[in-house]
Amino acid sequence: MSRYLSSNQLWDTICKKLCYPNSNRGKNNISIKDDYGEININHFSTGFGIIYSSFIANFYEDTIVENCNSYNSSFLSFNTGNTIYMKDSFIKNEMQWDSNICLNGEQYSGHISLSKHKKNQRVMMHYIGFDNSLFKDFTQNNQNYKNIKPLYKGERIEVNFNNHINTHQKTLLNDLLVTSALEDKLQTLYLESKLLELIYASVNSVENQNRTNEIYLSSQDIESLNRAKKILIENITNPPSLKELAYKSAINEFKLKKGFKQLFGNTVYGFLQEYRLNKAKKLLESNEININEASLIVGYKCSSHFSRIFKNQFGITPLEIKKENRCKVYC
CATH class of the missing domain: 2.60.120.280 (Regulatory protein AraC)
Known part of the structure; x- marks a missing residue:
């Protein structure tokens, strides 16, 4: 009291x-x-x-x-x-x-x-x-x-x-x-x-x-944005909407969108895509799973869409990564 x-x-x-x-x-x-x-x-x-x-x-x-x-x-x-x-x-x-x-x-x-x-x-x-x-x-x-x-x-x-x-x-x-x-x-x-x-x-x-068009982020805002990032990582196959994410992170939607990019250098879903693709790349390089499996694990149901954005991100297709790995194993 x-x-x-x-x-x-x-x-x-x-x-x-x-x-x-x-x-x-x-x-x-x-x-x-x-x-x-x-x-x-x-x-x-x-x-x-x-x-x-x-x-x-x-x-x-x-x-x-x-x-x-x-x-x-x-x-x-x-x-x-x-x-x-x-x-x-x-x-x-x-x-x-x-x-x-x-x-x-x-x-x-x-x-x-x-x-x-x-x-x-x-x-x-x-x-x-x-x-x-x-x-x-x-x-x-x-x-x-x-x-x-x-x-x-x-x-x-x-x-x-x-x-x-x-x-x-x-x-x-x-x-x-x-x-x-x-x-x-x-x-x-x-x-x-x-x-x-x-x-x-x-x-x-x-x-x-x-000059940088930044908004003020309090320590509580930063804590909420880090919570939002953690929620995204824990739910990469079924991510929440922006409205849901803002509610779960205890921050308003404007600060979530603006503050997330300011703090982490990427938009909410831009970060999610980047995280998904980096995880998929590691899975493919481990040579333990195929392309369809990697696509599903990181939340992409359509493997052709996954392959297209993967190439946009890394300049190489998932299939080419698998071929390179096989060559390393047998050469």
Whole structure:
């Protein structure tokens, strides 16, 4: 049973002290130690439409935190801790947010989400909030932002995969974490410069992800795709349909088709055919079975069709392989 922390429980100690993107310039550091765990937040508002917050927490038991948003903004969010599971309270969809992933998107006033955190697992997030018009100014000349398909879309939020957090971003995030805790005015200028550098790096890093037209695959997606591959191998004579395979692998059909090719370099049925033919080739080279038997073992009922696609794959017919093997035996 997970502990539930409502937004009301956290409002007085956290939310009232945090600023919105269009708030005045200023810093705030918040530390909480309660019976549910420990939370540390460093918060900074630039005064010109950008805010930054780091959120570090450790919960003493499995915990669900209710998050309420009371303003419209765009955002960049970085997860540098453990995997977090986010759920939109309006449409009940759950999203897995893996470590070392940067997300971007828009959220609107009234959005409520639930984040699930495991017991004694370090939570470490960085959040950059923007005035909507300002973020659009930053990205208006970046065509890749216009082509992004939402990773997650709720009634009052849209989340996109931005990029895997690279070495440059990690360095900047660490600098922000250290500097945001300091009170010196010169350090505040340094903090602002690092924040702007991180924004620049993150806005431009989305380019490299979208050039290959790849989709974001979480660790759970990858596990599901490997499960799909295993199911295909175990059922080569009677493979499931794409719909059945998606259901058995616990992944949606779009991610199955797109993600399978991205992960394994071939389509679902392209992989199946390649696996079947490679297995048939080994069987024929062993010289223990005939062509019809090899064809049936790997799931082809028509031996002539099998021979045709076999030649397309290897440039040699099954019969020629059998002849070569006989020659090796008797020559």
